Amino acid sequence: MRETVRGWVGEARHIAVLTGAGMSAESGVPTFRDAQTGLWAQFNPQDLATETAFRAHPQRVWDWYAHRREMIAGLQPNAGHVALAAFTVRHPGRLTLITQNVDGLHQRAGSDDTLALHGNLAEDRWLDMPRACCQAETIETGHPPRCPVCGNLRRPAVVWFGEHLPAAALEAAELAARNCELMLVVGTSGEVYPAAGLALTAHQCGARVVIVNPEATPLDGVAELCLREPAALCLPWLLA
Numbered sequence: 001m002r003e004t005v006r007g008w009v010g011e012a013r014h015i016a017v018l019t020g021a022g023m024s025a026e027s028g029v030p031t032f033r034d035a036q037t038g039l040w041a042q043f044n045p046q047d048l049a050t051e052t053a054f055r056a057h058p059q060r061v062w063d064w065y066a067h068r069r070e071m072i073a074g075l076q077p078n079a080g081h082v083a084l085a086a087f088t089v090r091h092p093g094r095l096t097l098i099t100q101n102v103d104g105l106h107q108r109a110g111s112d113d114t115l116a117l118h119g120n121l122a123e124d125r126w127l128d129m130p131r132a133c134c135q136a137e138t139i140e141t142g143h144p145p146r147c148p149v150c151g152n153l154r155r156p157a158v159v160w161f162g163e164h165l166p167a168a169a170l171e172a173a174e175l176a177a178r179n180c181e182l183m184l185v186v187g188t189s190g191e192v193y194p195a196a197g198l199a200l201t202a203h204q205c206g207a208r209v210v211i212v213n214p215e216a217t218p219l220d221g222v223a224e225l226c227l228r229e230p231a232a233l234c235l236p237w238l239l240a
């Protein structure tokens with residue numbers, strides 16, 4: 001199985017890679033659907049990662065993201081992240097990396113042109129349209145920080161459920177899904193759209209879809225092969 005996929009990697013003019021939280025599991029980042037720990041055990045991530053939740057409970061949602069930022073700050077990209085970055089150095093333009101992850105580990109591994117469909121946990125932006133008084137220099141610290149004049153809140157620069165994905169990144173991802181000969185779908189439960197739909201698009205446009213995931217997913221039906229392996233073990237071998 002692995003040897004077959006390695007052959008497909010060698011043959012493919014254009015490879016698209018779609019990654020999810022499982023890509024970062026071996027870096028120590030709990031996957032999005034892993035049971036939340038400690039203070040957050042009582043909440044479902046999907047209920048926290050929404051604008052409604054943030055407006056209703058700004059401190060709770062802000063502190064959840066601050067907790068995740070702190071957790072990720074001390075972690076490193078794993079061998080899977082490194083293998084993807086090394087491949088694009090050896091084969092410029094042959095691989096498009098699309099991620100649902102907000103942990104920035106692909107970018108830290110050197111994949112500079114990663115298409116980050118769900119934004120970046122390390123950055124903030126204004127919750128409401130900023131006015132002249134909303135200046136970075138005068139932000140009042142807090143949970144969440146806010147504009148001291150109008151009270152506009154800062155929020156994590158991630159895409160919450162019910163929010164549109166960044167148009168340019170999504171368009172580039174859809175183009176790659178339509179034009180690739182091979183799509184590697186790595187470490188995602190395939191439940192969040194429109195990201196998961198990219199695997200369906202690749203399949204419909206004639207690409208071979210290969211899933212790298214120790215567990216079954218709803219996308220297995222469009223996969224030509226499923227490699228039941230962890231990403232950090234499998235990718236370095238596939239992309240060598």
Ligand code: BV8
Nearest residue numbers: 020021022031032033100161162187188189192193230231
């Ligand atoms: C939108 C940022 C338009 C925040 C995230 C169509 C059908 C049904 C529903 C919808 C639809 N279209 C839109 C929706 C609604 C919704 C949605 O998809 N809901 C789902 C739950 C049904 N989608 C949206 O709202 C999207 N917006 O469509 O806008 C619109 C606008 C207005 C009105 C209508 C429509 C926005 C979605 C983005 C949400 N933001 N993240 C944050 O992080 O806090 S999504 C979040 O889930 C993370 O980004 C995460 O990456 C993502 C998906 O989860 P996974 O990455 O797959 O992670 P998960 O834990 O689920 O799975 C891990 C996998 O790894 C497992 O399979 C496991 O087996 C595997 N694994 C574990 N270890 C390893 C491993 N694999 C390999 N190696 C290992 N070692």
